[in-house]
Amino acid sequence: MKVVVDTKIVFSALLTPNGSISDILLNSSGTFDFFTPTFLLEELAHHHQKLLKLSAYSEQDLSFMKRMVLKKIEFIDLELIxxxxxxxxxxxxxxxxxxxxxxxxxxLALGASLWTGDKKLAKGLRLQKIDWAVNTADLEVIRDRS
Structure with a gap:
């Protein structure tokens, strides 16, 4: 199943390495294929100091966590859409x-679900009858059934 991940999902995975979001990203090969726009790398660089502060990681630990999470996600250039x-x-x-x-x-371009940590976005899409915006619990159920 193709799944687009948003910035909040990646940030959550980095800040809570033992949480459900990290678990899904790191341990769902064969069930999910994760994608995100390339600009997410810019977002990570822009918020690097904030991530360091919130996580209390060392530079080395944060770099390691980024590598572990990002290697599970395929980056797509938005100009291709x-x-x-x-x-x-x-x-x-x-x-x-x-x-x-x-x-x-x-x-839309990939025919993928959108995994968002943005409650406002999820609610707004639900109000538009969009059924392909998913949350962490949805993905846990799908993975557990696989």
Whole structure:
């Protein structure tokens, strides 16, 4: 199953290495194929100091955690997504938060579920009758059935 992960999911995995999110990302080969836009790397670099502070990791430990998590995710250049998917994503996210459009556009382009840690986005998509936005509990159930 193809799954697009958003920034909050990756941050959660880094900050809680023994949590459910990390477990799913690190231990679901064969069940899920994870994808995210390449700009997530910029987000990680931009918030590096914040991640260090919140996690209380050393530089070396944070680098290790990043490598472990990011090697499980395939990065996709947003320029590869067609205008059609961008337009749909912007229309869907405008009433919620347009900054989430890249994740929605990538999900549309790949025919993938969107795993989001953004409750506002999840609720907004549910109100639009979007059934492919999933949460951690959803993925745990799917993995456990596999």
């Amino acid at each position: 067609s205008d059609l998917f961008w337009k749909k994503a912007i229309k869907m996210t405008t009433p919620i938060d347009e900054f989430d459009a890249p994740f929605v556009a990538l999900s």
